[in-house]
Amino acid sequence: MVVPIRLKVNGKEYDLKIEARATLLEVLREQVKIKSVHQGCQEGECGVCTVLLNGEPVYSCLTLAVQADGTEVTTVEGLMKDGELHPLMESFVENYAFQCGYCTPGFVMKAYYLLNKSDDLTEEAIRRGLVGNLCRCTGYVNIVKAIKAAAEKKRSGNWW
Amino acid sequence: MMKDRDTRLVSGKGQFVEDMELNDMAHLAFVGSSHAHAKIVHIDAAKALAMSGVITVITGKEILEHTNPLPIQADLKIPGGIWRLAKVYAMATDRARWFGEPVAAVIAEDERTAIKAADLVEVEYEVLPYVLDVKEAMKPDAPLLYEEWGDNKQVHLKFDFGDVNAAFKEADQTIKLIYSEGRASAFPLEGRAFLAQWEKNTEFLTVWGTFQTPFMARHNIAETLGLPEVKVKTIAADIGGAFGNKIHTYKENVVALASMLTGRPVKYIESQREWFVTGPHQRDVSWEGEIAFKKDGQVLGLKATVTHDLGVESTNKGIAATSIFPACCAVANAYHWKGMHIEGYGIVTNKSFYCAYRGYGKDKGIKFIESALDQVAKKLNMKPEEIRFKNFIQPDEFPYKQINNYTYDSGDYPAVLTKAVKMADLNGWREKQKELLVQGRHIGIGMAFTVEPAGVAIPNCQMGGITQARVKMLYDGTFEVYSDRTEIGQGSEKSHAIIVSDIIGCNIADIYVAPVTSDWIGQGPLSSRGAVYCASAVAKAAKILKEKLLRYASIYFEEAPEDIDTGDGKIFLRNDPEKSFTFKEMAHKVHVFPGPRGMGEEILKAHDHLPDVTTSWYSNITAETGSTYTTFCASADIEVVEVDLDTGITKILEHTHVHDAGKVISKQIVDGQIHGGIVQGIGEALTEELVYDENGILLNCSHADYLMPTALDAPDIKIGHLETPSPFTETGSKGMGEAPIIGGKAVVLSAIEDALSPFNVRVNESPVTREKLRNWILEAQKGIGGNAV
Numbered sequence: 001m002v003v004p005i006r007l008k009v010n011g012k013e014y015d016l017k018i019e020a021r022a023t024l025l026e027v028l029r030e031q032v033k034i035k036s037v038h039q040g041c042q043e044g045e046c047g048v049c050t051v052l053l054n055g056e057p058v059y060s061c062l063t064l065a066v067q068a069d070g071t072e073v074t075t076v077e078g079l080m081k082d083g084e085l086h087p088l089m090e091s092f093v094e095n096y097a098f099q100c101g102y103c104t105p106g107f108v109m110k111a112y113y114l115l116n117k118s119d120d121l122t123e124e125a126i127r128r129g130l131v132g133n134l135c136r137c138t139g140y141v142n143i144v145k146a147i148k149a150a151a152e153k154k155r156s157g158n159w160w
Numbered sequence: 161m162m163k164d165r166d167t168r169l170v171s172g173k174g175q176f177v178e179d180m181e182l183n184d185m186a187h188l189a190f191v192g193s194s195h196a197h198a199k200i201v202h203i204d205a206a207k208a209l210a211m212s213g214v215i216t217v218i219t220g221k222e223i224l225e226h227t228n229p230l231p232i233q234a235d236l237k238i239p240g241g242i243w244r245l246a247k248v249y250a251m252a253t254d255r256a257r258w259f260g261e262p263v264a265a266v267i268a269e270d271e272r273t274a275i276k277a278a279d280l281v282e283v284e285y286e287v288l289p290y291v292l293d294v295k296e297a298m299k300p301d302a303p304l305l306y307e308e309w310g311d312n313k314q315v316h317l318k319f320d321f322g323d324v325n326a327a328f329k330e331a332d333q334t335i336k337l338i339y340s341e342g343r344a345s346a347f348p349l350e351g352r353a354f355l356a357q358w359e360k361n362t363e364f365l366t367v368w369g370t371f372q373t374p375f376m377a378r379h380n381i382a383e384t385l386g387l388p389e390v391k392v393k394t395i396a397a398d399i400g401g402a403f404g405n406k407i408h409t410y411k412e413n414v415v416a417l418a419s420m421l422t423g424r425p426v427k428y429i430e431s432q433r434e435w436f437v438t439g440p441h442q443r444d445v446s447w448e449g450e451i452a453f454k455k456d457g458q459v460l461g462l463k464a465t466v467t468h469d470l471g472v473e474s475t476n477k478g479i480a481a482t483s484i485f486p487a488c489c490a491v492a493n494a495y496h497w498k499g500m501h502i503e504g505y506g507i508v509t510n511k512s513f514y515c516a517y518r519g520y521g522k523d524k525g526i527k528f529i530e531s532a533l534d535q536v537a538k539k540l541n542m543k544p545e546e547i548r549f550k551n552f553i554q555p556d557e558f559p560y561k562q563i564n565n566y567t568y569d570s571g572d573y574p575a576v577l578t579k580a581v582k583m584a585d586l587n588g589w590r591e592k593q594k595e596l597l598v599q600g601r602h603i604g605i606g607m608a609f610t611v612e613p614a615g616v617a618i619p620n621c622q623m624g625g626i627t628q629a630r631v632k633m634l635y636d637g638t639f640e641v642y643s644d645r646t647e648i649g650q651g652s653e654k655s656h657a658i659i660v661s662d663i664i665g666c667n668i669a670d671i672y673v674a675p676v677t678s679d680w681i682g683q684g685p686l687s688s689r690g691a692v693y694c695a696s697a698v699a700k701a702a703k704i705l706k707e708k709l710l711r712y713a714s715i716y717f718e719e720a721p722e723d724i725d726t727g728d729g730k731i732f733l734r735n736d737p738e739k740s741f742t743f744k745e746m747a748h749k750v751h752v753f754p755g756p757r758g759m760g761e762e763i764l765k766a767h768d769h770l771p772d773v774t775t776s777w778y779s780n781i782t783a784e785t786g787s788t789y790t791t792f793c794a795s796a797d798i799e800v801v802e803v804d805l806d807t808g809i810t811k812i813l814e815h816t817h818v819h820d821a822g823k824v825i826s827k828q829i830v831d832g833q834i835h836g837g838i839v840q841g842i843g844e845a846l847t848e849e850l851v852y853d854e855n856g857i858l859l860n861c862s863h864a865d866y867l868m869p870t871a872l873d874a875p876d877i878k879i880g881h882l883e884t885p886s887p888f889t890e891t892g893s894k895g896m897g898e899a900p901i902i903g904g905k906a907v908v909l910s911a912i913e914d915a916l917s918p919f920n921v922r923v924n925e926s927p928v929t930r931e932k933l934r935n936w937i938l939e940a941q942k943g944i945g946g947n948a949v
Contacts, residue, residue, distance in 0.1 A: 034172070035172060035173075035174075035179045036171070036172020036173075036174075037172075038174075038176070038178065038349075038350070038400075039178050039429065040349055040350075040432065041349075041431075041432035041433075041862065041863055042431065042432070043432070043433075043862055043863075043864070045432075045862055045863035045864050046349050046432070046863055048349055075172065076170070076171055076172045077171065077172055080171055085167060085170065085171060089170045089171065092170050093166045093167060093170055096828040096829070096831075096832050098166075098169065098170065098649075099401075099649035099650065099651065099832055099836065100348065100350070100398075100399060100400050100401040100402075100648065100649030101165075101166075101169030101170070101174055101398065101400075101649065102174070102176065102348070102349050102350045102398075102400030102401060103349050103400075104169055104170055105170070105172045108170065123876070126871075127871040127872045127874075128871075128872055130870070130871035130872075131870045131871060131872050133871075134349060134863060134868055134870065135349075135871075136346065136347070136348045136349055136401050136403070136836070136840070136868065137348070137401055137649050137832070137836045138832060138835055138836050139835035139836045139837075139838055139839030139840075139869075139874050139877065140835075140839065140869075140870075140871040140874045141831075141835040141839075141874070141876060141877055142831075142832060142835065143871070144871065144876070
């Protein structure tokens, strides 16, 4: 069954006709051509497909696209401004917070959500916040470091 | 770097295979065996083929018709031992030997249709007896996986190093040891993925994929499909982690065949579930041994046997079995020995196949011996650091010919451990440990020392020590760098750019490190050889290119080459740095005006006019001594844990890692390797284990039940560096990608054992799950007295 939905993705409106059973992940990758949202496990375990739905993080693999009808979706592409990396993304690069880079866009979105809630997070709170996202390369050390550095940027007004 | 990989990946511009699309692309999905061991009686694909969008189905029949068995990659027959290789194909033909083994492949217009149709393929099986345990598999009446062998032993190696009898004779005491590790693997978040395109007109096959080793993969694909190797090109896409898991080649052959049969590009993305089920798997070893030592703590000798559960014959024929060599040899680790007798068995069972995972056997020997040293220390009432200091190879002994025939390049082991003891505040923690025990809190302090053999070169094996690099300057003064060292997240692009920039003096922003394809000969990144072989070849090429550039410059400056230098993107006169060319200006002169004919007769007659160098590198020490490895980095791990007796939960309070990997090219990259390796080691130590049920079905094939550490399970890590350059590499660097996972795992077990010392519990099997730990504690509390041997 094909159903129409309206999505706002990274500030741009899309009127889409989708399979009713399609996940948000599938629609983002195949129809909106947002490739930063990686496929991963597609069972809601690894977190590489994390996007923000009206500012809240979701696994796009476990979210039906019809559930996202009328919402605003944000991915790392949406954090870029005039081709510049978001200060949070810069922190990930500066702190070598990724190696293979496959899980990275998911971590950036989760971190963006955490920092938007509070820019004064303890290490424990950061780690707890990241539990739904797996990384096999970094041991999380530099991801935590990058998020702390980004919090500092946010506190000093270097943020959008 | 010109192409900033980091910026690209963080902003979602990665080009992983899943992101690639070709016109008219079809998709493939595999059908996996539902049994651990079964004859394939009949495959009925009618229902699948009837489904709209299904193009074709490949079964064993097509595999037999169009492909050869997978080629042998290592053939290490040794006299007096057992070394067997079975004939296996890229997919099951008449018999499935493990749960999940691909038995058919469906090709369809889109991925979802292919997956759905795969469920409609009806396979009639005749279930065969199976064996899931090495002890059972070694019994005379065990079901056989490969009848032609007569039993299930794939490998039996025996090593005699030094004089083991003399060592045991001289000893005051011995301790018997048993030790085992559960089945585990890396399973990076991206599984295998391939996109194959057969060009009918040119009869040329291109495969983009998660190729950790594109050159070896090309050989495998060409051989399997019966194509001339020159008609196959493999290209490494962006790879979502590898850790050894993406070295082997088998499913890609079926994807390539599908493209040849359908005439369309075919893509295959492996699901995480298939990734777990269809391997590669690793570890799953058990040790039995005896260590001999003097009462002053000097260790003398070791007798040990390590038995590997290899699962089925590996798709990487011979390479997986080869890991038994380092497992046996690496026990020597950082210490002096008089004699050893080590035996290694590789037993086949009806489980998914074995291949590489960070450590590749060396890890097994080191973890075993570190645990053994803790036992000796305990027996003699010594501290763990005392027993290690007592037995260390000393800094003035390098290059050191170890008892196992490895030649250790350089190091200062006492300095590494001393620094770790200090950084970890070992003595302070021991005091705290006593105080907290009074309050009923069980703190444990673990220690592990690792000497990691890196940069493998094995004769009679594709991993013979081959590597190739090319560095060239283009018309616009930028530099292009090629090698066989695939970027798998380990930072090869960045470190090659740093090496070239440091040597040539050009700006790092003007360097492009090209993605790796099968055009470049080499084993790729494995055995931590990137910093040994590949980086050496790149450094050597850069050094030769720099000499050339200085010769060219001497013509334009009309000064001797030795009076010219480079730096900051310029070539300048030493005595008059104002007189300079940028590399762009230089490139213009070299290539265009005045161009080659302005270079002078000698350069032209030597055909030396192109600023382009292709070269190779081979380890001198391997050539001279036969040492299988070239560099030996050293690391010390000290970890503090707290064990909750009621829940069995082990919490890591602190982790200190001191590392000496020779000259550090990028501290950030080295630290990243350390962090990631240690946390993988923690996962293996505490939670990660692949469990097969009594029917041979893999029970945990997702992240929900194969538990990798999350951010909350992982500790912050204190790192200390020492730099004892390797005399054997071009840069002075040593391979170091595996030491952290080795020490990272061993130290957890050591710490838990220390925490449980009031109960006399011996922590000699992993993972130390909460259940296991609770059982040990309960038994101890019942007064059984622990499980200590």
